[in-house]
Amino acid sequence: MKTQKVWFVTGTSKGLGLTLVKDLLKNGYYVAATSRKIDDLTGSVGAADGQFLPLEVNLKSESSVESAIKKTFDTFGSIDVVVNNAGYGLTGGIEELSDKEVRDNFDINVFGSLNVIRKALPYMRTQGSGHIFNISSIGGFTGLFPGFGIYCATKFAVHGFTESLAAEVKAFGIHATVVFPGYFRTNFLSAGSLNVPEHEIPEYSEVRASQAAHQNEINGNQPNDPEKGVAAIVEVAESANPPLHLFLGQDAYELAEQKIALIEDNMGSWRGLAAGTAF
Secondary structure, eight states, rough: OOOOOOESSOOSHHHHHHHHHHHHHHOOOOOEEOOOOSHHHHTOOOOOOOOOEEEOOOOOOOHHHHHHHHHHHHHSSOOOEEEEEEEEOOOOOTTTSOHHHHHHHHIIIIHHHHHHHHHHHHHHHHHHOOOOEEEOOOGOOOOTTOOOOHHHHHHHHHHHHEEEHHHHHGGEEEEEEEEEEOOOOTTTSTTEEEEESSOOTTTTTHHHHHHHHIIIIITOSBBBHHHHHHHHHHHTTOSSOOOOEEEEEEHHHHHHHHHHHHHHHHHHHHHHHHHHOOO
């Protein structure tokens, strides 16, 4: 009898997603893993077997997502943990980025995850159990990064809908956790994972400096170990009382604490004026 949980993980051809899949398989879990190109996934992990189901999925297509979720259930008999990991970085000032560049980022980082949630929840509700992890970013808790406004907006959206989701599905025995990773040493900041504006505006010197720092200084020097990060997620998934908010990395904690202190300062400084709005 199958005792290990069945995981459905998106965005698994590289980065944290690939590390998570390898860790899960090593520890005996059943894993359905998605990628835009199945060859990228099987080349990194291996061919399908009784424990591993690689899936080519277009997250922007509800029918593609629905088919993948159904195939996972038909293959393994349940869907216990969903990890919405697929996403990509986008740098550029708000003024610089086109409507298409912005919408494309939201399509994957936000609407792709919502497609997965909508298609997975009927199975989890029937089971009366399940856990959904939505991978945000520390940039989904604090947006004080010049040139990352749109990316942060997508991750703030993930943060927001996960909080509501947790409240909505609690009665069905389902958990939801929003994950705020700091800087992990993956290829997330490399070309192909971090998109840049098609039309840059030279006046935005702070944006260019932030962009260059992420591409040339932070990339390859991130302080956090992906294997330790995914191990933490797996441990949380096995917890009887998992958190709604999971910050990953000491840097994530420090940035979150700075944001909380800023909010407390703003609220305290302006409370006399701003809280006095009652009739």
